[in-house]
Amino acid sequence: MNLFTLDNLFLLLTGLVAIYLLWRFYTRWSRGKALYDVYYMMGFLVLLVSGLLLIFLGLGILGKPAVLTVASLIPLGISMGLVEQYFPQWKKAFKWFALVGFLAIAAASFGGIDLLRKIAVPLFHGAAGLVIFIGPFIAKGAAKGFWWVGIGGLLIGLGGIALAFLSLGSQLLFFSPQFVMTILTPLLLLMTLAFTFGFVKDIRK
8 A cells, every 4th residue: 555645645734734734723723612613623623534435445435324424523623613604594494304314324325225325425425515615705794704614515525425426326417436535635635724724724813
């Protein structure tokens, strides 16, 4: 196994940026004990662990049911954090939606229920991605530059939905299996950098 590849370099850089962001969230959480910081930390901790697994086990693990299920915690954590922080009037309903979506993905993945997976995966990833993409642009009281989180949401949405379609044996537009695997690791790095730019602006306000 060759660990010194361009993909692994992108994944390593992504992990380092994720560690920095986890530290910033933890520092803010230690001061205010805000629940949204816990959700954010959950999402980026899963991103960090997923990146390490991809480095040591290869991109082939993306097709495994456990990986698909656990990876859903990335958009779950970030979207729940945004709703908790900036749209508290919707947080209860969104938590139920997120819980049902996560359980549906888990049941479909481990149970091999293709019909449920074809419904749950695009629906859940699509909804969470829209929250992460649109939310920062309309959040009241957010720091200037917080819209970078929305750019990260756009990138995670495109990547997540493309991977979801591939896991279902389909193709989204021009996102062929080869193309998705080529852009996946640099896309993860760009996504994490965009999130970092936006969230650090928010933390410093």
